[in-house]
Amino acid sequence: MRMVVTGRHGQVVTALAELARDHDMVTVVPLGRPALDLADLGSIDQALVNAKPDIIVSAGAYTAVDKAESDDQLAMTINGRAPSMIADTAARLDVPLIHISTDYVFDGYGATAYREDDPVNPVSVYGRTKRAGEEAVMAAGRDHAIVRTSWVYSPFGNNFVKTMLRLAAERDLVAVVADQKGAPTSAFDIAQGLFTMADQMLVHRGDPGRRGIFHLTGATSTDWATFAEGIFAASAACGGPSAAVRRITTADYPTAARRPSNARLDNGKLLTHFGISPPSWTQSIIPVVERLLKADRG
Numbered sequence: 001m002r003m004v005v006t007g008r009h010g011q012v013v014t015a016l017a018e019l020a021r022d023h024d025m026v027t028v029v030p031l032g033r034p035a036l037d038l039a040d041l042g043s044i045d046q047a048l049v050n051a052k053p054d055i056i057v058s059a060g061a062y063t064a065v066d067k068a069e070s071d072d073q074l075a076m077t078i079n080g081r082a083p084s085m086i087a088d089t090a091a092r093l094d095v096p097l098i099h100i101s102t103d104y105v106f107d108g109y110g111a112t113a114y115r116e117d118d119p120v121n122p123v124s125v126y127g128r129t130k131r132a133g134e135e136a137v138m139a140a141g142r143d144h145a146i147v148r149t150s151w152v153y154s155p156f157g158n159n160f161v162k163t164m165l166r167l168a169a170e171r172d173l174v175a176v177v178a179d180q181k182g183a184p185t186s187a188f189d190i191a192q193g194l195f196t197m198a199d200q201m202l203v204h205r206g207d208p209g210r211r212g213i214f215h216l217t218g219a220t221s222t223d224w225a226t227f228a229e230g231i232f233a234a235s236a237a238c239g240g241p242s243a244a245v246r247r248i249t250t251a252d253y254p255t256a257a258r259r260p261s262n263a264r265l266d267n268g269k270l271l272t273h274f275g276i277s278p279p280s281w282t283q284s285i286i287p288v289v290e291r292l293l294k295a296d297r298g
């Protein structure tokens, strides 16, 4: 299976490329700038055709959630319009497309974990542009799966785990928001899930049960402050830095973009149709923290 993935150094694409080294049957081809620039819509089709995909994973995105509030045109081009081009090329090449989306398509006012068919209502520019991307992929109407995930962490790129470890090395007390709920998700668990999905989508081409929107997140939800405590516990267990957590509210930590206070996603449909049940962050965090500490020690 030749899996062409948009982006070069992002968390999900890097995890896919690493995991592929252990899978004889999968070649992951990261495809990014300059050949494929999601901000240059004219570059997308030819770059994808040249990469000769059996399946395309659309993982590249404008992910700077706060910056997007004042950069909405570029965010919309990359997150909302580029997926339409990708979906058109996938349809023309007759290859399945997996497009990655986000919990931020929901407003967070719901009391329970969101299901795939719950009404969306993004409350940020990032969320609105990602929803536009979902709509574009659905409009192309071919063999596609849209995978919504949340709170992604890994040893790569920028993420909450890396930030917490850096802060713990600098101070004894870290203030972390405790009134937003969601599920931290390891990029490796996403990658593993995507391999399983891709394999089944290729074997069962056109199966309507394996088409549409799916939620794929870590099994256990939490809040950012408790997640930080878990990161520090994992770090301390490896002899790494740790800090106490002061639990604060969203109002104490204003950001340009609003975040959903309930970002929990229900993974049930993914289990029913693909047999995938991602592990909890409490397990998956350990190898990521170990690796980050090892990298820090040189």
Ligand SMILES: NC(=O)c1ccc[n+]([C@@H]2O[C@H](COP(=O)([O-])OP(=O)(O)OC[C@H]3O[C@@H](n4cnc5c(N)ncnc54)[C@H](OP(=O)(O)O)[C@@H]3O)[C@@H](O)[C@H]2O)c1
Residues within 6 Å of the ligand: 006, 007, 008, 009, 010, 011, 012, 013, 032, 033, 036, 037, 038, 039, 040, 058, 059, 060, 061, 062, 063, 078, 100, 101, 102, 103, 130, 148, 149, 150, 151, 152, 153, 157, 158
């Ligand atoms: N991070 C999260 O917490 C989170 C949560 C929910 C959903 N998601 C979604 O999950 C997917 C993967 O996220 P991630 O965390 O892996 O992202 P990331 O680490 O922030 O990386 C973003 C990726 O997008 C690529 N990209 C950005 N602008 C581009 C452009 N103009 N042309 C080509 N490539 C471009 C980057 O390419 P380079 O490597 O070349 O810079 C990079 O590979 C995204 O669709 C995101 O919306 C993420």
